[in-house]
Amino acid sequence: MIVEKVYRSVAKTTSWRIFATLDTVIISYFITGNWVMATSIGAIEVATKIVLYYAHERVWNRISFGRITTKP
Numbered sequence: 001m002i003v004e005k006v007y008r009s010v011a012k013t014t015s016w017r018i019f020a021t022l023d024t025v026i027i028s029y030f031i032t033g034n035w036v037m038a039t040s041i042g043a044i045e046v047a048t049k050i051v052l053y054y055a056h057e058r059v060w061n062r063i064s065f066g067r068i069t070t071k072p
Contacts, residue, residue: 002067009057013050021046 021042028038 002069004061006058009054009061013054013057016053017046017050020049 024045025038025042028041029035032038032041
């Protein structure tokens with residue numbers, strides 16, 4: 001059985017949020033033309049989506065869809 005540890009989910013969540021938030025800030029800048037507004041949007045987005053992604057990841061760890069169990 002494969003079990004993903006909580007700290008792995010936290011590490012994946014953090015690394016993904018860094019890349020995704022940079023993407024949001026850049027897109028927001030191109031839309032608004034304002035770095036202050038773009039980073040404000042990115043800050044709000046990172047705060048909410050870290051929690052949402054972590055919860056999403058932990059739920060998927062409980063779902064067997066697409067997983068196989070191998071014997072050691």
